[in-house]
Amino acid sequence: MRREIILSSIILAAVIAIYASLSLFEEPGAAIFPRVIIITMAILSGILLMRSIILGKAGITATMEFRVRPFLTCFVLIIIYIFFLERIGFYVSSFLFFLAVTFILGAIRVDLRKTVYRVTSSAVFMGVLYLLFNTLLKVQTPKGILF
């Protein structure tokens, strides 16, 4: 079975599942707009499924290269970053995230010069953010136990 058909079937199944969950709304009036959107989505995903069946291989095509390892590394790093964001504070966690991205995704060999450059660039970036948004614009950031 073709990948596009599987994908459009999953979308259609998700739409049906969401539609079934609409009965859980305590206020029937609140479900009207979601119902309209879901019915529209069902029609469009049905068209997508038909298109995939009729067009076959000429249907949806991949548009970019997809490398799994860097993607998963980034994904895990961002999850850890978001997890610690509200616990240790925005500026400290962002500084650590910046360093982690450059060290883990970066070059395999790490020398002293590169380490100093990376730590300095992270510190300068966070310093600029702090001055610009916290001191000048007074924008709220997630506050944690540290900063």
Next chain:
Amino acid sequence: LSRYSYKVMSVPNLTMIGAVTILAVFGTYSVQNSFDDVIIMFSLGTLMFIGRKFGFSPAPVVLGIVLGPIAEDNFLRGKLIAETDVGMWSYFFSGTANIIIIALCVASIAYSIYGEVRAHQKARKKSGKILEEVKAFRTERGRSA
């Protein structure tokens, strides 16, 4: 200042990944001071990154997030007016402006499907012609040999 803007291109990719992620998190949080928005941003970002692999464009999702609340507010307002006036169906599906807009929406979807089917048929015809030419060339070569 624009003379030096090209220097952004020389920033290493890893630095850009870190900086863009931090700015995205910061920007999303600061709109409503809500951490839920950050989680929505991250979930949609990941979904759309995977979606692009299958040829899905992230633009409609962004439009949906921006225009969704506006559409919902106006739809509910319209529904309230319709219920006290002529009823939902007549209110939304009658009148010149409504019919023109609905017709345009249907036409745009139908035209995109028609265009794709036509392009697919053309490509099939073309590949069929090439196959016939190759077959003819082979049989001719077989005869001459």
